[in-house]
Amino acid sequence: xxxxxxxxxxxxxxxxxxxxxxxxxxxxxxxxxxxxxxxxxxxxxxxxxxxxxxxxxxxxxxxxxxxxxxxxxxxxxxxxxxxxxxxxxxxxxxxxxxxxxxxxxxxxxxxxxxxxxxxxxxxxxxxxxxxxxxxxxxxxxxxxxxxxxxxxxxxxxxxxxxxxxxxxxxxxxxxxxxxxxxxxxxxxxxxxxxxxxxxxxxxxxxxxxxxxxxxxxxxxxxxxxxxxxxxxxxxxxxxxxxxxxxxxxxxxxxxxxxxxxxxxxxxxxxxxxxxxxxxxxxxxxxxxxxxxxxxxxxxxxxxxxxxxxxxxxxxxxxxxxxxxxxxxxxxxxxxxxxxxxxxxxxxxxxxxxxxxxxxxxxxxxxxxxxxxxxxxxxxxxxxxxxxxxxxxxxxxxxxxxxxxxxxxxxxxxxxxx
Ligand code: PLP
Numbered sequence: 242x243x244x245x246x247x248x249x250x251x252x253x254x255x256x257x258x259x260x261x262x263x264x265x266x267x268x269x270x271x272x273x274x275x276x277x278x279x280x281x282x283x284x285x286x287x288x289x290x291x292x293x294x295x296x297x298x299x300x301x302x303x304x305x306x307x308x309x310x311x312x313x314x315x316x317x318x319x320x321x322x323x324x325x326x327x328x329x330x331x332x333x334x335x336x337x338x339x340x341x342x343x344x345x346x347x348x349x350x351x352x353x354x355x356x357x358x359x360x361x362x363x364x365x366x367x368x369x370x371x372x373x374x375x376x377x378x379x380x381x382x383x384x385x386x387x388x389x390x391x392x393x394x395x396x397x398x399x400x401x402x403x404x405x406x407x408x409x410x411x412x413x414x415x416x417x418x419x420x421x422x423x424x425x426x427x428x429x430x431x432x433x434x435x436x437x438x439x440x441x442x443x444x445x446x447x448x449x450x451x452x453x454x455x456x457x458x459x460x461x462x463x464x465x466x467x468x469x470x471x472x473x474x475x476x477x478x479x480x481x482x483x484x485x486x487x488x489x490x491x492x493x494x495x496x497x498x499x500x501x502x503x504x505x506x507x508x509x510x511x512x513x514x515x516x517x518x519x520x521x522x523x524x525x526x527x528x529x530x531x532x533x534x535x536x537x538x539x540x541x542x543x544x545x546x547x548x549x550x551x552x553x554x555x556x557x558x559x560x561x562x563x564x565x566x567x568x569x570x571x572x573x574x575x576x577x578x579x580x581x582x583x584x585x586x587x588x589x590x591x592x593x594x595x596x597x598x599x600x601x602x603x604x605x606x607x608x609x610x611x612x613x614x615x616x617x618x619x620x621x622x623x624x625x626x627x628x629x630x631x632x633x634x635x636x637x638x639x640x641x642x643x644x645x646x647x648x649x650x651x652x653x654x655x656x657x658x
Contacts, residue, residue, distance in 0.1 A: 242568055247657050254650045258599070261643055265604035268640050272608070273421070273582035273628040275489055275546070282545050283491040289531040290524065303523040309511050315497065315526035321536050322454055322485050323501030324467045330499060331507050333514070334521040337486035337498035340510075341448055342377050344482050344500075347513040348411070349381055354444045356383075356411055365404070365413040367395040369585060369613030369624050371421045374414045374450070378615070385615035386410070390423055394431030397438075404440045412446035417465035419453035422585040422613055422626040424578025426463035436471035436480070447472070447481040453581040454485050455543050458551050461579045469501060478503040482510075487529060489582065490542065497529045550582075553629040553637055557584050560638070564645040572652045585613075586625040592651045593622050599647040605640050 242250065295304050297312035310316065311332025320330040333340050349356045356362045364378050368387040378385050386403070388395045395413070404410050415435070417427040427435075435447060449468045457463070468481040479502075487496035500510060533539050554577075561575055576585045588596060593610035600607050608626040611619035629637055 242657075247653065251650075251653050251657060254646055254653065257646050258603070258650050261603040261646070265602075266636075266639065266643070267604050268632060268636050269606040270628050270632055270637075270640060271606045272631070273489075274493060274631050276549065276631050276633070278549050279546055279630070280492060282542060282549075283532065286491055286528055286532040289528045292527070297523065297527065301523065303527050306519045308523060309515055309518070309520050310507070311499070311521065312523050312526050312530075314530045315499075315523075318530050318533060318535070319485065319497075319499035320501070322539070323451070323469075323483050323499065325469060325483070325501035328504045329469065329507060330501050331511060332497060332499045332521070332526055334518075335486075335488075335494060335496050335498060335525070337450065337452065337484040337488070337500075338373055338377070340498055340500050341374075341450065341482075341484055343514055343517070344446070344448070344510060345377060345381055345383075347510065348444070348446065349383075351513065352509075359409060361409045363407070363410045365395070365400060365410060366615045367413070367415060367420075368615065368619075369422055369626070370414065371416060371450070372608075372612045372617075374448075375615045375617075378414075383411075387615050388413075390420065390425060392423075392425050394425070394427035394435075397431055397434045401434065401438045404438060404442070404445065406441060408441035410440070411442050411444065412448060414448045414450065415468075416450050416452060417468070418451055418463060419456055419578055419581030421452065421581065422583035422608075424576045424581050424583060424585065426579075427465040429466050432466040432468055432471050433475075436468060436475040436477065445480060449481050449483040451483055451485050452489070455539055456489060456546070456582070457543060457580040458547050458554055459579060463579050469503070473503075479506050482506060487533070489546075490539065491529065491532070495525070497526055550630055552634060554578070554584065556634060556637055557627065557629060557641060560641045560645065565648075569649060572648055582628060582630050584627040584629065586627060586648075588623045588625060588648065589652050589656060590621045590623050592648070592655055593619075593625050595651045595655075596644075596647050597625060599651060600644060603643060603647075605643055607644075 295302050297303050299313035301308040315332040316327045316330040319332050363384040365388050366385045367390050472480045483501040486498035574587045597607050597610040611624050
């Protein structure tokens with residue numbers, strides 16, 4: 242564009258933005274939560290407890306205390322998702338994040354090699370990643386080292402180099418399938434290298450948060466290899482803890498979460514948990530077993546979710562493809578995931594925070610820009626996470642149109658001169 246064209250385009254975009262400002266929206270697309278329609282898919286779950294008696298397969302009265310490892314049939318069901326045996330599976334309460342935090346606290350404060358004996362404890366943080374992982378690490382005073390994601394997992398050259406040299410690096414957080422927010426799935430090579438790499442810290446941990454393990458959006462299913470299997474082959478079976486939950490299968494906040502790990506780690510974790518809780522909600526575990534049944538039934542339910550979610554993801558692709566052409570082509574790039582809950586936008590450097598602020602001023606809340614980086618610090622200021630699941634298509638459409646305007650406005654103001 243020459244200067245004149247640029248001025249006139251900028252004027253048009255400002256006019257459009259000011260119109261939005263006069264009639265602000267009330268739209269929140271900041272968190273990746275299921276819509277009401279998705280929640281209704283699991284309504285039948287609530288009526289599932291018509292039982293001949295209250296006994297689990299391993300003879301526990303599911304109404305009573307006890308059975309901290311979870312009821313046998315739930316351990317089997319979650320073991321099918323985690324690809325673990327019953328002994329390698331612990332079924333907990335309604336939150337996988339809580340189980341992750343328990344694992345970190347256990348390593349920080351208990352055992353012969355407890356981390357808090359050392360002056361500095363560090364973790365590798367593949368970024369952009371999940372802000373609640375970073376919040377846990379920050380809370381425990383664990384120093385975070387960002388590592389770039391490549392489209393098929395973290396930059397392994399860098400990971401291997403630094404973990405082999407620095408014994409204060411105690412672990413890494415991974416979201417191996419349809420990663421939040423980039424949507425990428427770890428390649429077999431990355432999984433194997435994570436298992437095989439030499440770590441200066443003997444007790445190095447892989448926190449394998451498989452929150453989107455079965456959350457496909459179309460027929461092209463992606464699935465990261467089991468890190469536990471890879472670690473067993475590499476002779477380090479105690480390196481990984483794998484996490485899943487039904488938060489985005491049935492009900493967030495009223496689902497069931499599980500951990501998969503070596504039998505030794507499962508028993509150690511159960512002992513740690515026993516100082517916090519007598520037993521988890523076994524009624525809910527049983528309800529989930531009766532409702533979800535097996536992998537095929539879970540798959541069929543996830544297809545119903547995908548039917549609701551996919552049009553929203555497709556809409557994002559169509560609107561951006563139509564808007565960011567020719568002169569505007571370089572303003573952003575965006576992901577087109579095969580599963581998960583997010584689309585990640587990479588803006589031109591220095592634009593993301595301003596775009597999210599401008600959206601906020603017209604009543605559309607997005608996830609804070611760069612929140613996906615440890616401490617919320619991304620020197621390039623170029624990362625925006627879109628979470629389209631909760632809002633209806635008509636609202637998504639107006640939000641996306643406004644977002645296109647804000648991206649163009651901020652980019653032209655910054656780079657147009
Ligand atoms: N892990 C990831 C990567 C997530 O994106 C989310 C929710 O958005 C969670 C965990 C939350 O898990 P839960 O509800 O089981 O605590």
